Amino acid sequence: MKRRFHKMHGLGNDFVIFDARETPLALDAARARAIADRRTGIGCDQLILIEPSAIADMKMRIFNADGGEVEACGNASRCVALLAGGGARIETSGGVIGAAALGDGATIDMGEPRFGWDEIPLAYAMDSSAMPVGWEELRDPAAVNVGNPHIIFFVEDADAVDLERLGPLIEHDPLFPQRVNVNVASVEDGALRLRVWERGVGLTRACGTGACATAVAAIRRQLVRGPVEVHLPGGTLSIDWEPGSRIRMTGPATHVFTGEIELEALA
Template identity: 70%
Template sequence: MQVRFHKMHGLGNDFVVIDARAAPVEITERRARALADRKTGVGCDQLILLERSDIADARMRIFNADGGEVEACGNATRCVVSLLGGTATIESLGGMLEGTSIGDQVSVDLGEPRFEWDAIPLAYAMDTRAMPVGWEELESPAAVNVGNPHVIFFVPETDAVPLDRLGPLIETDPLFPARINVNVASVDDRGNIRLRVWERGVGLTDACGTGACATAVAAIRAGLVDSPVTVTLPGGPLTIDWAPGRPIRMTGPATHVFTAETDLSRFG
């Protein structure tokens, strides 16, 4: 079965986007993993499948590089809005999303964050502003659900943290029954945060839009920064605007790399 796809990225967080609104496309965990493989597949951090929606311009399904389907991806949302053009609404497992594309910049509303322990979710109740847990030098994280689950550690220097080693340990800790995205952040001043992310089911990424949102929300909630705040990841900066009781708004670039076709039967 020949299928047309788009290769896109948001600050280096890259995607294979398949538009299946006109004709259904079956994506299994095995097929998503095979397509995402950078040596034998197309290669991407996430596979994005667009389907028809009765309540939005498109329904977005997100498959991580390990084949698992997840609820949200901020960078992918910007890329999908850019692909759809203008102002677009998107149905997702993480909720209804809306965005506007202006040139190479895209702003998206990702809904209101959740802070309740069982909304993260955690295995048992605790204060999500500063959780009384730690993994070696990483201690007292905040937890935020922005459509998918995140923990945020504020540290003096993000590059000093061995996130490639600690990230998978924290991601799969029994405290997080749905696993977790792991963020390490340094606050430079009241308008700037530096961030690295270990993404659930992916690993270290150049950028994570929901990670930037969760980190900004946690920093604003703790009184460390003012909104809007610039969150700079290895791939570049995102602007996050949030106030309590309001949805999170994220603004940043979305880049279309190329369009091609492939035979899906080659990928299981």
């Protein structure tokens, strides 16, 4: 049986999106990996499944390219908002978020950040705003959960960090029982330049939750003020947050094409 899908991206972070609200679609890690494969499948960073929700307008499930299901994805949220064509409440494993389509993009209410060591989660108690840990030249990070776990390092030059080598070491460190997304950021004229090693994906052109977590950590350290522009390799997001409030992320989303696939052919 052929299934219709949408190919979309947010700043180059690309997705295959299936709308399964009327016709259920069974997905497991093996099938998600097969669809995400850029040589023998459709190819994407994440696979998105839209399902019915009992508590929101729809439910969004997110599978990374390695087949692992994760809690949140900011760039995918903007793409789903664009498909919805207006305002929507979207249930995710990380909580319910609000989305509003705006022309060729969307603003997403990403909820409140969490800072407790057990909320991120970390393996043991420590101050998440200035963690007394380090990996080679990357030291004294902050950790924030914005629906999924992030660690943020502020450095002089984000582009100079060998993130392709250090990213997987940090992602799989025993300090992070659910693994972690790794962000390296530089402050430049009141804005942030950010690169992200995404859990289960690798280096990515953009990470919406990474931009949110990094902006929050920078505002907490009084390095920048919100709203702040976050420049990623794929483009720019605007993140607005004040302590005690909810995070608002604004940025583009692009519909590339619609297609059909015979899923059984990938088995």
